Amino acid sequence: MKNCDSPIGVFDSGLGGLTVLKEIHHALPEENTVYLGDTARVPYGIRSNETVLKYCFENVRFLMDREIKLLVVACNTASSIAIERIRESIGIPVIGVIEPGARAAISAAQNNIAVIGTETTIKSGAYQKAIKELDTTVKVESRACPLFVPLVEEGWIDNEVAKLVAEKYLLDLRNVDALVLGCTHYPLLRAVIGEVMGTVPLIDSALETAREVMSVLTSAGTLRSKNRQDDKPGKHEYYVTDMPQKFYELVERFLGHSAENLSKVDL
Amino acid sequence: MKNCDSPIGVFDSGLGGLTVLKEIHHALPEENTVYLGDTARVPYGIRSNETVLKYCFENVRFLMDREIKLLVVACNTASSIAIERIRESIGIPVIGVIEPGARAAISAAQNNIAVIGTETTIKSGAYQKAIKELDTTVKVESRACPLFVPLVEEGWIDNEVAKLVAEKYLLDLRNVDALVLGCTHYPLLRAVIGEVMGTVPLIDSALETAREVMSVLTSAGTLRSKNRQDDKPGKHEYYVTDMPQKFYELVERFLGHSAENLSKVDL
DSSP states (O other): OOOSSSOOOEEESTTTTTTHHHHHHHHHHTEEEEEEEEETTOOOSSOOOOHHHHHHHHHHHHHHTTTTTEEEEEEEHHHHHHHHHHHHOOSSSSEEHHHHHHHHHHOSSSSSSEEEEEEOOOOOOOOHHHHHHHHSSSEEEEEEEETTHHHHHHHSSSSSHHHHHHHHOOOTTSSSEEEEEEEEEEEEEEEEHHHHHTOOOEEEEEHHHHHHHHHHHHHHHGGGGOSSSSSSOOOOOESSSSSSHHHHHHHHEEEHHHEEEEEEOOO | OOTTTTTTTEEEESSTTTTHHHHHHHTTTTTTEEEEOOOTOOOOOSOOOOHHHHHHHHHHHHHHTTSEEEEEEEOOOHHHHHHHHHHOOOOOEEEEEEHHHHHHHHHOOOEEEEEEOOOHHHHHHHHHHHHHHTTTEEEEEEOOOHHHHHHHHHSSSSHHHHHHHHHHHHHHGGGEEEEEEOHHHHHHHHHHHHHHHHHHOEEEEEEEHHHHHHHHHHTTTTTTGGSSSSSOOOOOOEEEOOOOOHHHHHHHHHSOOOOOOOEEEEO
């Protein structure tokens, strides 16, 4: 039985999962969190299923040693490949980003949904499957956009290169009812993606994922705010497998606070 | 004392080193070769020195177990970070891609040389240092071009995105006497880079590296063609840490022959 003070564990292949962590901090400010970014082996989206699974289980083992009460797989590639296998192997709730994203897409669109993501996420068919499970009649298109992650990492999120790449990938998807941003990096390109897509709603699963974390903790009775008299804000730990300095700067930029408890670890 | 039949070992973070291997096969068709591409952890150019060193030594250990007679570090990032440390640790000749590239640049230009590469290669200052050691009076500029590798991996080597990215990175470097393509992926973008750079000579270190391999084996007396009566072509082995199928296709495309002896390995 997990203590309500136990942290929520979150992992991603790198920094993209910070978009999910930000929503968790916002929705649940009293919760303690532990974030692991596997920056020594990022990106996962270009690797085989077998290799992604291996890396995921190393991440899970690390977070389980920190006695987390709930695990968030804040990486679309990892969620699409590994979530079932992780659920089978550990005794705490596991939340990925695919199912919340699929639910939000179905709420926004009735006929045609498009999903964009990394090569491995798209090839896995995980979004298509999750959407079809909710509604068999909806049409789902999907497309890999491999240059979006390096564009974000380069910081080119609203220049003419970003615009041209977005047009190349998305121009013929403008007839859909909703576009799922199936990679945690993509919300950072929301402006240029929105320019190409016009009025099509853009679905960002980070917010939905945070809501799911809240409802799972509520139903399990392990919400920290419900079990304490004080309302002290939660403590946040960060671990990366490489480049801690770069990550530190990104946390400040993304989350608006310093990553005081940041360490580099070998998995 | 190594046998002349022992293979030449070549490693790279992924597939870029195939440009170097191709020149070695062309210059020394009788030599046996073993190529290792660390595709489970590519790219190296975004990682810390410490992590690149760790990965390099795992690669070196694997190739040393194959009893190679000479090692080629066919990756600019690895060459810039690790070459001295590798030389100190093993008893066979070690050839990187930086020094041959620096020599070719000095042959082509007398006043201003520009070097482009990954963030880690450029930050290491290895090219700048190698060029200055040959000629202290020459001016060296350098620039990281992080989007070039993902463009090549996406196969966008001559479309309008590639052209626009090349312009963004290179337009103000057109006044130099020579441009060093300081990453093994970049020769594949030669057409669009050449369009921006006009008549500026583009230095590709793959060819120079193959020449150095030839001269080192000649002086060591371990050239296979000199020690055998027959002139059978060499045998070639390939190892990758992930995605063998994709690599197989790339070898066919790059080298024009099948990678018959291709295996996936864990390091």
